[in-house]
Amino acid sequence: MSQTDTTPAGLTRRSLLTTTARAAGAAALLTAARAALPGGGAWAASGPEVTGATLGFIALTDSAPLIVAKVKGLFDKYGMPDVNVVKQASWGTTRDNLELGGGAGGIDGAHILTPMPYLMSTGKITKNNVPLPMAILARLNTNGQAISVAARYKELGITTKAKGLKEAFAKAKAEGKEMKCAVTFPGGTHDLWMRYWLASNGIDPDKDVSTIVVPPPQMVANMKVDTMEAFCVGEPWNAQLVNQGIGFTALTTGELWHDHPEKSFAMRADWVEKSPNAAKALLAAVIEAQIWCDKPENKAEMCQIVSGREWFKVPVDDILGRAQGTIDYGDGRLVKDSPEIMKYWRDHASYPYQSHDLWFLTEDQRWGYLPADLDTKALIAKVNRQDLWRDAAKAAGATDIPTGTSRGIEKFFDGRAFDPANPAAYLASHDIKRIA
16 A cells, blocks of 8 residues: 555544654653643643643743743643743733634733733723733743833933932923833833832922833833933843934843832733643743753853744843843943842742732822722732742752742832832832822
8 A cells, every 4th residue: 555545534644653653752741741730730630731831922031931841841841832932912812812812813811010910900001991811821020020211311420319310300301301111011010110219309200200101122222312311121122222313221120129010920820721731831941941040050041042033123232231130221320240130030030929019009099090998909809829839849850949938128229118018118218109
């Protein structure tokens, strides 16, 4: 019988062999995934309910764990060979595609600004204000963002302290000029860093300047055509601004709040509820990627990977320096081995502390994005799935697992402190706010 002869089922011998090989490969992946998952539990016995998901990312260095998990075959390792990691144009696009869901041409989960899953779960930023329950599975990183300022302000000595900027803004506004400071999404992390910095320097972000929204990859281009005075965004866009001589970094956000939480890995809650084993498998792959990304010997390869056309499409030199802890601020300051380097795993960077989520909710209340009477404790209990993180971390071979859900009292550059046990006192300490 020739290779083109068919079996009774109508399959060619070649296609039958191919199908058999694929089935064997899938079975091997599932066996490997079950072996990798926590032993003795129902998860290990059943494996992931599905083999794929569609995850979104934006071209920011803190998305690296999702990209590395895809490129390095870590999703495959945990029984999820059909995961797609898809670039999003903006955080608004990320939100819209999460509302659609993977089954309708959107996405199932994403690299995302930590407050967004909460704003979506409450319906504050969704279509027709219909709540879309979300689940935060992990923090993707701490530190690694910056506030950059146009080159014309370079002589003012602007850092975390910005008295000169306040005076310059006031003078320009008196002359009728609109002073624009760009962030990436209303109520998101970059918005909150910008607002905190401006307000701590006596600049009201709603009255003294116009806070505008610009997608991360468009920040440098907009500064180049002189449409803004400052912006807050993640890397590599602050470094690219310096490399092109258009502006300078006033401060890294780690200088505002050391080891602050940043992006999260989140998924639609209905997806997690329907496929909890698959969610843990995805999470285990991401955690293993975070551990890999945080090793100094892997930084160059990580940056080479994410710089590629399929991912960021930017020169690797715009990414590598700050990823390795070297910060050229563009105003004469150069710091090597910065303590504010982006962390993916070290110092519990991946663990989604509930106390950190409470800070973000408190700040969104401060600026009127969320109501003052919001039951933050109940909301965090629904959205923050640190329980899944703990299971997945064990599956990924991690041993340094936090024992509690709070990192304790957090301190900021201006002397203020946030006690998770008393967020009202923190709010009261601020003079500039939209909440009574």
